Amino acid sequence: MALLSVEATSFARLLTDAIREGTDVYKPEPVGERWAWRRATTESLGASGLSLGPARASEPVKGLAFPPRGQVADFFKKGDGAEPGKAILVGVRACDLAALRVLDHIFLSEPFRDPHYAARRERMLVVSADCTGPYEVCFCTFVEGAPHPTAGYDLNLSEVAGRLVVETGSEKGEKFVEAHRGEFRDASDVERSGREEARRKVQAELEAKVRSQLLDFKDKVRHITRGREEHAVWAARAPRIASSAGPATSSARPATASTCSTWRTPRA
Numbered sequence: 001m002a003l004l005s006v007e008a009t010s011f012a013r014l015l016t017d018a019i020r021e022g023t024d025v026y027k028p029e030p031v032g033e034r035w036a037w038r039r040a041t042t043e044s045l046g047a048s049g050l051s052l053g054p055a056r057a058s059e060p061v062k063g064l065a066f067p068p069r070g071q072v073a074d075f076f077k078k079g080d081g082a083e084p085g086k087a088i089l090v091g092v093r094a095c096d097l098a099a100l101r102v103l104d105h106i107f108l109s110e111p112f113r114d115p116h117y118a119a120r121r122e123r124m125l126v127v128s129a130d131c132t133g134p135y136e137v138c139f140c141t142f143v144e145g146a147p148h149p150t151a152g153y154d155l156n157l158s159e160v161a162g163r164l165v166v167e168t169g170s171e172k173g174e175k176f177v178e179a180h181r182g183e184f185r186d187a188s189d190v191e192r193s194g195r196e197e198a199r200r201k202v203q204a205e206l207e208a209k210v211r212s213q214l215l216d217f218k219d220k221v222r223h224i225t226r227g228r229e230e231h232a233v234w235a236a237r238a239p240r241i242a243s244s245a246g247p248a249t250s251s252a253r254p255a256t257a258s259t260c261s262t263w264r265t266p267r268a
């Protein structure tokens with residue numbers, strides 16, 4: 001896939017043009033101390049440019065891909081009712097993409113493919129972005145993720161030295177770039193290495209933070225459970241644990257700290 005470079009203001013202008021042509025553009029906006037998904041306007045893009053925030057918006061991306069309310073039929077028209085409009089989601093993070101993969105699997109798999117979700121996804125351009133400042137609660141590296149997208153996007157943006165390094169990830173993304181080729185140029189070697197360096201730094205910091213937090217967590221768990229492996233609390237709690245954790249813990253064997261710890265203690 002291609003690695004290109006574009007001015008942030010030029011990319012914001014492309015989004016503004018898309019809004020004028022009737023596309024809904026969503027991006028994270030600062031709301032108090034958090035970042036939240038908001039529909040961008042030509043004014044907001046003009047005022048705040050392409051600020052994408054340090055990491056994911058506080059709401060899940062599901063609300064945009066699969067809205068809780070929508071028209072599914074029109075009695076007086078042929079077909080399934082209103083077609084969803086075009087949408088561009090800008091600033092989707094790697095963990096949001098993991099969630100989208102789950103939604104795609106559920107709603108796009110036969111035999112129960114959801115035609116409304118499929119139509120919406122078909123008309124949606126997913127523009128992801130690298131995380132530049134993970135939150136205190138971020139732990140994607142602990143579950144084999146990374147603070148930068150590796151798959152599932154149409155375009156990915158990495159902020160490097162005041163410009164955006166853009167990676168295409170799908171045919172849809174390539175078509176978008178092709179339609180505005182004059183705004184993009186190939187990423188330079190400095191931009192390529194700048195992106196890798198920034199990614200390495202953010203990932204290393206997040207890994208170190210997650211490791212120290214989980215070591216602390218494991219120490220606390222060990223302190224509480226040591227010498228109490230056969231305590232009555234485990235037998236009392238086990239049925240509830242079994243009902244939430246499923247077959248893996250639902251054997252008739254009495255639960256102890258060691259059997260419960262299969263789900264209580266995270267991997268090192």
Ligand code: SF4
Binds near residue numbers: 095141
């Ligand atoms: S750092 Fe990881 S967990 Fe945090 S928003 Fe980015 S991808 Fe998600």
